[in-house]
Amino acid sequence: MAATPVGRAAGVALEWDNLGFEVKDKVIVSGISGRAVPGTLTLLMGPSGAGKTTLLNLLSRRTAATSGEILFNGKKPTYQLQRVQGFVEQEVAQFETLTVREILETTARLKLPEHVKGKALRDRIDEVISALDISKCEHTRVSGCSGGEKRRLAVAAELLGEPSLLFLDEPTTGLDSNAAMTIIRILRRLAREQNRTIICTIHQPRASILPLADQLVLLASGRQVYTGPTFTPGHSDGLLAYFEGIGFPCSKVENPADHIVDVINLRTDGDAAAGADGGGSAGSPKKETGPAAEAGVVASSSSSAKETADGAGDIELTSAAAAADADADADAEAAADAADADADADAEADGEAGAVEAPSDDASDSASESSLPCTTGWAKGSDAHRLAALPLEERAAEASELRLTKGRAAFVEWIADQFKQSDLRDSVTRRLAPDELPATPAALSADGSARPSRYSVGCCTQTCVVTRRVFLFKLREPEATATQAMNLIIMAAIIGWVYFDLPENFKGVSDRFGFIAVYLLFIAFAPIDLLTLFPLERSVFLRDTKANLYGTLAFFFGRSIAELPAHILLSAAGGTVAYWMAGFQADPEKFGIFILNVVLMMLTGASLLAFCSSLARTLAEANGIGTLILMLVMIFNGFFIAEENTPIFLRWISQISFLKFGLEVAMVNELSGLTIECSPHELALGCLTSGNDVLLARNLPTTTDSIWERFGWLALTAVLLRLLTFFALHFLYTGQSWATRARLMCEW
Numbered sequence: 001m002a003a004t005p006v007g008r009a010a011g012v013a014l015e016w017d018n019l020g021f022e023v024k025d026k027v028i029v030s031g032i033s034g035r036a037v038p039g040t041l042t043l044l045m046g047p048s049g050a051g052k053t054t055l056l057n058l059l060s061r062r063t064a065a066t067s068g069e070i071l072f073n074g075k076k077p078t079y080q081l082q083r084v085q086g087f088v089e090q091e092v093a094q095f096e097t098l099t100v101r102e103i104l105e106t107t108a109r110l111k112l113p114e115h116v117k118g119k120a121l122r123d124r125i126d127e128v129i130s131a132l133d134i135s136k137c138e139h140t141r142v143s144g145c146s147g148g149e150k151r152r153l154a155v156a157a158e159l160l161g162e163p164s165l166l167f168l169d170e171p172t173t174g175l176d177s178n179a180a181m182t183i184i185r186i187l188r189r190l191a192r193e194q195n196r197t198i199i200c201t202i203h204q205p206r207a208s209i210l211p212l213a214d215q216l217v218l219l220a221s222g223r224q225v226y227t228g229p230t231f232t233p234g235h236s237d238g239l240l241a242y243f244e245g246i247g248f249p250c251s252k253v254e255n256p257a258d259h260i261v262d263v264i265n266l267r268t269d270g271d272a273a274a275g276a277d278g279g280g281s282a283g284s285p286k287k288e289t290g291p292a293a294e295a296g297v298v299a300s301s302s303s304s305a306k307e308t309a310d311g312a313g314d315i316e317l318t319s320a321a322a323a324a325d326a327d328a329d330a331d332a333e334a335a336a337d338a339a340d341a342d343a344d345a346d347a348e349a350d351g352e353a354g355a356v357e358a359p360s361d362d363a364s365d366s367a368s369e370s371s372l373p374c375t376t377g378w379a380k381g382s383d384a385h386r387l388a389a390l391p392l393e394e395r396a397a398e399a400s401e402l403r404l405t406k407g408r409a410a411f412v413e414w415i416a417d418q419f420k421q422s423d424l425r426d427s428v429t430r431r432l433a434p435d436e437l438p439a440t441p442a443a444l445s446a447d448g449s450a451r452p453s454r455y456s457v458g459c460c461t462q463t464c465v466v467t468r469r470v471f472l473f474k475l476r477e478p479e480a481t482a483t484q485a486m487n488l489i490i491m492a493a494i495i496g497w498v499y500f501d502l503p504e505n506f507k508g509v510s511d512r513f514g515f516i517a518v519y520l521l522f523i524a525f526a527p528i529d530l531l532t533l534f535p536l537e538r539s540v541f542l543r544d545t546k547a548n549l550y551g552t553l554a555f556f557f558g559r560s561i562a563e564l565p566a567h568i569l570l571s572a573a574g575g576t577v578a579y580w581m582a583g584f585q586a587d588p589e590k591f592g593i594f595i596l597n598v599v600l601m602m603l604t605g606a607s608l609l610a611f612c613s614s615l616a617r618t619l620a621e622a623n624g625i626g627t628l629i630l631m632l633v634m635i636f637n638g639f640f641i642a643e644e645n646t647p648i649f650l651r652w653i654s655q656i657s658f659l660k661f662g663l664e665v666a667m668v669n670e671l672s673g674l675t676i677e678c679s680p681h682e683l684a685l686g687c688l689t690s691g692n693d694v695l696l697a698r699n700l701p702t703t704t705d706s707i708w709e710r711f712g713w714l715a716l717t718a719v720l721l722r723l724l725t726f727f728a729l730h731f732l733y734t735g736q737s738w739a740t741r742a743r744l745m746c747e748w
């Protein structure tokens, strides 16, 4: 990918035909056809559960369709597709303590080729910051950004990769009306000015948002209920004309988006309220036969020209607050429109408009372009054809009757059939002719046989960037690291104080065992915070791996490397304090072995905790799994119960318990060569005068050779646990099949 400035993207026209997705005989979406061309914004709308996200995932090929076909510039998508598309997920998972610019820097390093660095990299970041209008918060930590700024950051991060196709899943959900409007306006500008094909799902937008889109795809219960132009403010063209044609005119007091969703949802409460207002939507026969057509209905397509000329005005919103917003938005939109119109004019002047032209932003242009054969193009003999011939009042009454008598599922079928039979469907789903297709972008033009890497940068760079991100994150949370340090040093001092300067006598030997057990158990489980690691970071990891920013290996190494320095340094420091306070043998070699043992115990404990964390989807699960495994490892460490007294079928646990290896190393290290003072009374009770005899009595070796063997087992356990963690991370809770994950592991 060349490091060109953010500008006009190589156009990609997306066409989809008869798309369907089924899971275990459950039809999620079916028979969806349409197209989206460069320079346009397409909204996928419908009630909750209609299948919007599913369709978005099918179009972006994150989910494989079970039927139908998708074409990119008239061709079947190739492997290189990932190079030209971006996806912004509904949940914007970010490292909250990093600033907006740091997030973009990290993403840019992973998205752009390795040779783009220094000034070129900074320039690219500046461009997306300016395009998404987030310069005000570029040095603000993500945790301090508003919801709208976070969404724009997510879009900015995707734009760094210069996607020709941009998919967004509900980018306005959870935002207030102004923030939602800003996002949609920016998306439209990005489509127009940069020739991108943008498709996003939207739940139930405010009235002024819909006209900003070039195309609306309306779904209900997985069926395609409408695809075509939206409408022009103040007119009942496009979408509104279509619904009016099948008997569901939109009243003046209704938000068209609410109206349409209410129609397909069979909602009648709102209708009743509207009726009381004298509005009258298509919901109840009372309204349609009453004053609906007289007062409530937005100018019909046949009469719209006159009424608009009379100043019938913008669509009024249902709530007073929304109505109050309308003026402010109108000004803002006018400004945005003017800017967009300029941009379009520039583009045309530059002769850059592709074979498939984006619609003009000018309101009158939109109005004429939107005048598709909505009410006149019904297939002869269809219900809709018959309805369209009726006067509006009768049409509305009949449609309302249908809605009341059919029940939801049958009504959705009926309304989907109306669309199927309309000429509008044919016009919006017609396959583009070769001369209408944009030139294929370079990334798609290769024949696909020479597969480039899935990633823009190599594994080393990925690991470095991920590691740096974790370090930055940790630096921003010094309290967490300081607490960990204090914990390890202070606890070592407390344990050392309790077991202070142990004497080399009968009781001192037994207390040495106590010190070793208490301190090593503490060290092994000190990084307990790792239990929450993957449940907390999995969303960021999955988002980044799906976007091909880095692979599991880089994330795994980055995460492991970032923890290492703190674990090694702090465990060694704590071990030093505890060792000398407890008065263990003042022998440099023995001290060195003790510290090495402490460090290995901590690293192995951390590996076990990370493994438990990788098996869990939630914090509660991590807690449950961690407690179970840690308790088993602890009970079977050979210290609390002799192996021969444990149930036979559980003995294997003590064979692999890393705690057992660590405790044995510490005991052998401290007791070998130790001379024990025994009083005559203790001698009479069988006091052993040498540490070696104590070791032999406990079936432990007396030579330091055994120590290295146990160190080897400890290291092997740590490596195996890390390997298992890698596989768990790669295969569990990814939302992809095992086969897909297995394939992804081999693709670089």
Ligand SMILES: Nc1ncnc2c1ncn2[C@@H]1O[C@H](COP(=O)(O)OP(=O)(O)OP(=O)(O)O)[C@@H](O)[C@H]1O
Pocket (backbone or CB within 6 Å): 023, 026, 028, 046, 047, 048, 049, 050, 051, 052, 053, 054, 055, 203
């Ligand atoms: N893999 C799947 N297995 C089973 N059911 C699924 C699957 N994917 C989606 N569904 C179901 O299909 C329906 C449509 O889901 P989808 O998420 O696409 O809807 P949506 O329109 O985006 O809804 P929302 O607006 O609430 O996000 C839902 O009922 C959902 O539970």
